[in-house]
Structure formats: C-alpha cells, structure tokens
Amino acid sequence: MTIQTIATTPFAGQRPGTSGLRKKVTEFQQPGYLENFVEAIFLTLGALGNVQGRTLVLGGDGRYFNRDAIQTILRMAAAHGVGRVLVGRGGILSTPAVSCVIRKRTALGGIVLSASHNPGGPDGDFGIKYNIDNGGPAPEKITDAIYEHTKTLASYRISDAGPVDLDRIGSIRIEDMEVEVIDAVSDYAELMAGLFDFDAIRALFQRGFTMRFDGMHAVSGPYAKAIIEGMLGAPAGTVVNAEPLEDFGGHHPDPNPVNAAELIALMDGPDAPDFGAASDGDGDRNMIVGRKLAVSPSDSLAIIAANATAAPGYRDGIKGIARSMPTSQAADRVAAALGVSCFETPTGWKYFGNLLDAGLATLCGEESYGTGSMHIREKDGVWAVLFWLNLIAATGKSVNEIVQEHWARFGRNYYSRHDYEAVDAAAANAMMDDLRGKLPSLAGQTLGEGENNYRVQLADDFTYTDPVDNSVSTRQGVRIVMTDGSRIVLRLSGTGTEGATVRLYLERYEADPARHDLDTQQALAPLIAIAEQVSGLKVRTGREQPSVIT
Ligand code: VG1
Ligand code: CO
Secondary structure: OOEEEEEOOOOOOOOOEOOEEEEEHHHHOOOOHHHHHHHHHHHHHHHHOOOEOOEEEEEEOOOOOHHHHHHHHHHHHHHOOEOEEEEEEEEEOOHHHHHHHHHHOOOOEEEEEOOOOOOOOOOOEEEEEEEOOOOOEOOHHHHHHHHHHHOOOOEEEEEOOOOOOOOOOEEEEEOOEEEEEEOOOHHHHHHHHHHOOHHHHHHHHHOOOOEEEEOOOOOHHHHHHHHHHHHOOOOOOOEEOOOOOOOHHHOOOOOOOOOOHHHHHHHHOOOOOOEEEEEOOOOOEEEEEEOOEEOOHHHHHHHHHHOHHHOHHHOOOOOEEEEEOOOOOHHHHHHHHHOOEEEEEOOOHHHHHHHHHOOOOOEEEEOOOEEEEOOOOOOOHHHHHHHHHHHHHHHOOOHHHHHHHHHHHHOEEEEEEEEEEEEOHHHHHHHHHHHHHHHHHHOOOEEOOHHHOEEEEEEEEOOEEOOOOOOEEOOOOEEEEEOOOOEEEEEEOOOOOOOEEEEEEEEEEEOOHHHOOOOHHHHOHHHHHHHHHHHOHHHHHOOOOOOEEO
C-alpha cells in the first residue's frame, strides 16, 4: 500500500447547492471528478484544523455509484491521515443516521453520498455532502471554501489499497487508517427509543392499528423495518418497498402525493390502513397521510410543535420553532400561542444548525416534506413518522381528527408549491431578475380582481442574518407578502441537475372553520393568478402547467 499523488485539473461547476454537490452520475464518473471534490473537502478541513487521527462517518443512500464512491473516499481519507472512518454496512447510512453517528461518536464530521429525492441509476443523479461535527450540513463558509479549492486543484492524494469489504461488520485497515463497518441502524434506533414512547406505540399496534410505510426502495426501508416492525411490533408487511435499490425501482424517491401515488391511492381507497407514511432517497423527508388526507408538511410542523409534549423527548416543552422562509406560517401561530420564538431561515437544513446548537429552536421544518428537531442536525423522516405514531397513541385520535382540530384551533394556512422543472436556465434567471427589478414598486399596490384582490404589504428578495454568528445570506427568494399575511414566494431550486427549476410557493390563511375544507388549488386560485400576472412565469418558461404540484 502506498499513497500516491495524482495530477488533476479543475472541473467547472463544483459549487455545492442547497444540499451538497448534485450532478448526473455520468458527470461523477468522469476520471477525477469525485476525487477533485473530495480533495477539496480534505484541503478545507486541513485548513480549519487537524484531520490527522480524527474520525469521519461515511455512508450513502445506496444509489448507483454509492459503493464505488465509498471505496474512493476511503482510500483518499487514508491518504490524508484520517484516523478512523465509520462506514455503514453495505455503504448504507441515511442522512439522519449519519448525523446521529457523528454526534454519538464525537466524529470530526461525515460525508453523505446522496442526491436525496432525485432519481438514481446509471442515468440518474448522484451527490456528495459534507457534514460538520455537530452532525449538520456544513455552513456556507465551509461549502464556499470547498468550492474555492475545486477551482485551483492541481493534484489529489489517494492510497492504492484494494477495495474494502463493506458487507461485513468489523474493522479493516487502509494504510494507518481504521475502517470500521458498523450496523447502519442501531445507533439511530437507540436514539429514537429515547425520544418516543415505544411502549404506547407497541400497545397501539397490539390493539390492531394499521399502517403502511412506503420506503420507496430508498434508504429508510431498513430503518423503518427494524424500528416499526421490529421494535414496535407492527405486522410484517407494514413497511413496503423496504429494500434500497440502486435505481429506487425506477421511481422518484420523493415522498409527495405525486411521486408516492401508490400510497395515496391506497389511503384514498376502501382498504386504507389507519396511517400512511413515506420517506425519500436518503431518509430525511417524510410524508404523513391519513384517510383521504395528505398532511401538508407545513401543517405537520405546526401540529408537532403544538403537541410536542406528547412525546417523552419533548415533555418539558419546546424553546422555539424554526421554519424555512417559503414554509407556511402555520408554525408561527403555534409559536405565538406557546409564547416561544419562531425563526424564519433560508431554504436548506444548514441554516437551522446554529439555532439548534444555541438552544434557540427545538423543532425545525421545511415545506418540502422535511421536519426535525434538536436530536440531530438533519431533517429526519422516520423521526417525524414516529412522532405522529406517538401522538396518535397518546391521544387515541386519527390523523384526520388531529389535523381538523388543529385547524379549528389555529385556523388553516392553505398552502401549495408549484414546480416548473428543467426549464431553460437563462429564461428562468431573466424572469427572476425582472421580478427583482419590480419589487420596489409593488409595495402598496392592489393586485388581483374583484373581491379577490390583495394589497401588497412587502415585496423583497429575502435576506437572512443568522442571529448566532451574524452571517448574512442574500437572494434567498422573492416574497410578495399581502396585508392579510397571504404570500407568494418564488425561487430557483438549488438541487436540480437539469436546466433550472422554478418553485412557486403560495399561502393563504383562513380562520373560519366553515371554510376549512376547500380544495387547496381553488382556495389559492386568486394568488396563483397574481403570481402569473407579476412574474409571467408560464410565458417566460413556455410552460402551460407546473411539472409538479404539491
Ligand atoms: C430542496 C427543498 C429544500 C430542501 C432541499 C434538500 O431544495 O426545497 O427545502 O432542504 O431540497 O432536501 P431546492 O433548492 O431544490 O428548493 V433533500 O431531502 O433533497 O436533501
Ligand atoms: Co433527502
């Protein structure tokens, strides 16, 4: 075994997006592409302090290229003097499990291999992300430093050691580095057992409560099976599509009503179980489904916050809630009722890290089916599902009852996101630029027709100042806020790999319980029309309809 220095040249465009570097598998397969990015991570870590002898956590969602990437990263870690790498068996670790293991084993950080909700397989996407010692995604100052290194690299260092057997639990050495293949589930399952009332959930299943968890052939299957069927005694077959597949069975591992159509059809039909749930490629997203009711992620955050003390891990109450800017303001109403702070951050879990570390927030959420808490520093799909199970067990109420009672108490924030995927990037950027140009003139204007008009209270491009380290993030999404709190938000996705994806977020508040069962798209129709009028989104992108409505 020897450590080699291999000459390389920079690849353009290795800038991490909302959640790491995501590209087509074919791009990652170019000689040196993955190596360059990993070298940039190690150069950044080296500049920050010492990686020598430290521990790193490594794993991915099992998608195509996962195993190859792990072997390369292990050989590079050895070449950079890392002391020990903890790898999930089979190269598998969900994003929340990586976060959990980093924290539990006081590692320096971790590398997550995933393109999350993006499709996988040889023609699909791959991704890589660095997480810091708190278990959370590296903040912007680190991702910026990594990107700077990718622009000037001339070589990378790698051991010429052979491949490691990833399927056997135990320790192996590469150069002076120990590779420990660990069980992917056990640390995480232990953490969950400490947060939730497993006895009460077990009793719920014993009483005949039925559930379907759709693993979508992605990484959360093994976690859900071990915990929900194994530890909580749900009948075998409760967790379906539980085997992680390299191409996710050809599906889009994104738990929303469009991509989890099979689960939605079941929950809408005569054989619906009491509870439905699904998770995404890397296990950090969740969808909660009742009978004929997919719970909006923004509502789910608000409901978890309002009922936090139902779960033992949150029995003492919550310190605060944080939500991404486009996420609905349902959680704000709960925070106000509880007398705790509500923070509004840019999109992406990395912005929650400081708030959680400082103890300012206990619960966090995003409209994109992401919910989590201070237990780790990533959003956490299985955690959210277990919270709901705990809540159902504690209250004896159905998902539908819980949601309807929440709306009756707090009012309903009608909410929807319209995605225009893979549109022409130049057209999308020009549309956003023109929209930004219009913002100063929008405040005070009345938009919309007849009785469906709205007066604009505020129109800006969201800037976030982190209350802990005062770092400033600009251009985080255009928001048009109406005097009644209704909102239109537009931003470009930072996770796509083709052209640009425009996200249009719509929100309207309705206090009157007699109007809590409107069709969401109809309830939002006047705002949808205003969004088109102001942005020209359909005209500019040449699209008649959004690609996906959630
Ligand atoms: C999307 C979501 C965002 C989420 C991010 C990563 O980002 O909108 O809320 O944090 O994906 O989720 P964007 O930039 O495409 O809007 V995951 O589950 O893909 O790691
Ligand atoms: Co994800």
